[in-house]
Amino acid sequence: MNAMLETPELPAVFDGVKLAAVAAVLYVIVRCLNLKSPTAPPELYFQDSALSRFLLKSCPLLTKEYIPPLIWGKSGHIQTALYGKMGRVRSPHPYGQRKFITMADGATSTFDLFEPLAEHCVGDDVTMVICPGIANHSEKQYIRTFVDYAQKNGYRCAVLNHLGALPNIELTSPRMFTYGCTWEFGAMVNYIRKTYPLTQLVVVGFSLGGNIVCKYMGETQANQERVLCCVSVCQGYSALRAQETFMQWDHCRRFYNFLMADNMKKIILSHRQVLFGDRVKKPQCLEDTDLSRLYTATSLMQIDDNVMRKFHGYNSLKEYYEEESCMRYLHRIYVPLMLVNAADDPLVHESLITIPKSLSEKRENVMFVLPLHGGHLGFFEGSVLFPEPLTWMDKLVVEYANAICQWERNKSQCSDTEQVEADLE
Numbered sequence: 001m002n003a004m005l006e007t008p009e010l011p012a013v014f015d016g017v018k019l020a021a022v023a024a025v026l027y028v029i030v031r032c033l034n035l036k037s038p039t040a041p042p043e044l045y046f047q048d049s050a051l052s053r054f055l056l057k058s059c060p061l062l063t064k065e066y067i068p069p070l071i072w073g074k075s076g077h078i079q080t081a082l083y084g085k086m087g088r089v090r091s092p093h094p095y096g097q098r099k100f101i102t103m104a105d106g107a108t109s110t111f112d113l114f115e116p117l118a119e120h121c122v123g124d125d126v127t128m129v130i131c132p133g134i135a136n137h138s139e140k141q142y143i144r145t146f147v148d149y150a151q152k153n154g155y156r157c158a159v160l161n162h163l164g165a166l167p168n169i170e171l172t173s174p175r176m177f178t179y180g181c182t183w184e185f186g187a188m189v190n191y192i193r194k195t196y197p198l199t200q201l202v203v204v205g206f207s208l209g210g211n212i213v214c215k216y217m218g219e220t221q222a223n224q225e226r227v228l229c230c231v232s233v234c235q236g237y238s239a240l241r242a243q244e245t246f247m248q249w250d251h252c253r254r255f256y257n258f259l260m261a262d263n264m265k266k267i268i269l270s271h272r273q274v275l276f277g278d279r280v281k282k283p284q285c286l287e288d289t290d291l292s293r294l295y296t297a298t299s300l301m302q303i304d305d306n307v308m309r310k311f312h313g314y315n316s317l318k319e320y321y322e323e324e325s326c327m328r329y330l331h332r333i334y335v336p337l338m339l340v341n342a343a344d345d346p347l348v349h350e351s352l353i354t355i356p357k358s359l360s361e362k363r364e365n366v367m368f369v370l371p372l373h374g375g376h377l378g379f380f381e382g383s384v385l386f387p388e389p390l391t392w393m394d395k396l397v398v399e400y401a402n403a404i405c406q407w408e409r410n411k412s413q414c415s416d417t418e419q420v421e422a423d424l425e
Contacts, residue, residue, distance in 0.1 A: 034074040034344070034373075039067050042371035043343075045360040051336060051407065052367060058403035061396045066371045069382035076344030077252065079375025082387075087141025090389045092148040096138065096159075101187045106173040109184040110161045111191075112138035114147050120154030121402050122409045125199040126228070127156040128401070129189050131209030133234075133377065134260065135177075135267055137161035142206075142377060146394050153398050156199065160188050160209075164271055171274040175311045176267075179208060179239055179304065180324025182216040186223070189216075193226065200408075202401045203230040207377060210235030211326045214337075218329025229336040229404040231397050234377050236348045237330075237355040239321040243301050245349035254299075256347055261300045268294060268307060275307075330359050330366075336407075337366045338400050340393070342374030369396070 041063050046052045056062060072078045096114040103109055120126055128150050132143050138159035147157045161169070163184055164176030177184070192199065205213035210232030217223055217230050236242045246257050268275065276291050293306040301317065309320035322328075330337075339356040341348055356368040371379075371392070379394075380387035 033072055033078070034076075037074045037372060039065050039074075040372055041065055042369050045357050045368040045370070046366065047360070047364045049364045051364065054407055055367065055400070055403055058406060059396070059399050061392065061399055062369065066373065066379075066392050067381065068373045069380055069387055070384045072385075073380055073382065073387075074344075074373050076342065076346050076373065076375040076378075079342075079344075079373065079378025079380060080256075080346055082380065083142060083375065083378045088145040088389060088391070089387055091141040091145050092389075094144055094148045094151060094157075096147075096157075099188075099191065101184075101191060103173070103183060103187065105175065107163060107175055107184075108169070108172040109163060109187055110166065110169055111184075111188045112159045112161065114151055114157040114159070116154045116156050117151040118154045120405070122405045124405060124409070125156070125196065126154070126202060126401075126405060127158060127192050127196060127199045128202045128204055129185075129192060129213075130157060130159045131185050131205040131212050132159065132162065133207030133209055135162060135165045135263060136206075136209075137165045139166070142391075145389060145391075146397070149390060149394050150398055153402065155202070155398075155401070156196070158188055158192050160185050164267060167270070171271045174275050176271060176275070178308045178311055178324065179321075180211055180215050180326065181312065182212055182219060185212055185216055189223075199226070200405075201227045202404070203227055204397060205230075205232050205235065207234045210339075211237070211239075211324075214326035214333065215324070215329050217335070217337075218326065218332035221332075221334075224333070224335050227335050228408055229338070229401065230333060231338045231340070231400060233340045233393060233397070234342065234345060234348065235326070235339075236352050238325045238327040238352065240318065240325060241327075242349065242352055243317075243321065245351065246301070246347075247299065248349075251346040253346060253349070257299050257301075261297055261303055264300065264303050265294060265297060268303070327355055330355075331363065334365060336404050337363075338369060339366065340369045340371075340396070342376070342379070343370055343372050344374065345376045347376045 044062060068074055094114050096112040098110055098112050101109045132140060136143065138161055143159055147159060150157050162177035164171055203213050203217060213230060214232050246253050248254060276288065290306045294303065297303045297306065304320060305317040309317060314320040314323065341353060360366045360368040379392040381392050382388050
């Protein structure tokens with residue numbers, strides 16, 4: 001009798017379990033997708049100056065809300081994963097010419113040159129010299145999308161292909177690109193300066209490329225000649241400070257580290273004969289045992305320690321990271337400098353963000369831009385589910401470059417007016 005009375009209550013119990021399960025799933029989805037996170041304009045760090053006030057008026061994206069796709073755009077992991085797997089949606093195919101430069105050590109550096117498709121907003125000849133992210137090149141979709149947009153805004157674009165990154169270009173010396181080597185980027189910039197003596201330069205670097213361009217700019221004052229401005233997006237500023245955080249599991253950094261290391265291993269092994277062959281002159285201290293260590297490496301730090309630092313003769317990983325990181329060069333950059341990171345970038349630990357913040361407090365030429373969302377080189381925009389071809393990052397870099405060009409034009413016109421008035425007096 002008691003059993004018969006309790007039977008009708010069982011469905012209610014099951015319904016409660018189902019509701020609890022659904023609630024748990026929804027909670028996980030909300031947390032993982034970060035759906036409760038607000039949208040807001042990026043945080044800006046800068047000193048009050050005539051230049052910063054002009055930029056705030058001329059660059060609406062700096063003060064406007066960045067709105068990522070509603071369903072998944074607030075997750076830095078998904079933004080990063082989509083960029084890494086997909087690059088961009090409906091990516092264009094800009095036409096360019098591949099240039100080859102023979103370096104002093106016999107290496108063959110390549111870059112792709114794209115001519116402008118429209119007149120520039122101030123009517124000047126301006127070339128964007130672009131350094132992509134780790135193991136990237138001009139054929140990557142995010143680079144193609146950005147180049148096409150820059151061309152349509154009147155910019156000539158020169159894009160470095162990292163040494164060894166292009167699968168159809170063989171190495172001609174036992175060396176490939178490294179974390180902070182500026183040789184190939186400098187050779188490309190010098191080619192542009194000589195070939196287009198009237199052009200002005202906008203320097204742009206993405207991720208690892210951001211480290212390279214900032215280091216290049218700060219290495220010598222001569223590197224900043226005819227440079228209007230420099231833009232760095234999603235770099236980590238100090239490999240020495242980043243190496244410990246990149247081995248931690250929070251925000252899945254250790255997993256990303258493993259994936260990037262696996263990709264680097266494939267690229268290095270594709271050039272195995274040139275880098276480790278018996279018939280070539282190997283870099284100082286590079287031994288055959290390093291090849292076996294490469295096979296078992298599970299992090300970028302292990303690869304850097306066993307292989308990459310030895311291309312330039314560094315005695316230790318610490319020395320390599322200290323010398324090759326741009327942090328020690330940033331204060332030597334005197335042209336307008338915009339540094340961009342996303343607060344939810346899973347690759348760049350929040351402790352590294354203190355570097356550009358501190359710099360922006362000391363230098364009037366520096367503006368640090370920190371949106372809440374965007375992941376690592378994602379910055380997708382869109383209404384609900386499907387992202388737009390152009391990203392917030394693409395538009396911001398071009399908008400900033402346009403503003404700097406206008407700023408320089410206004411300064412030139414003011415100087416000309418002052419000179420005329422002085423002559424009349």
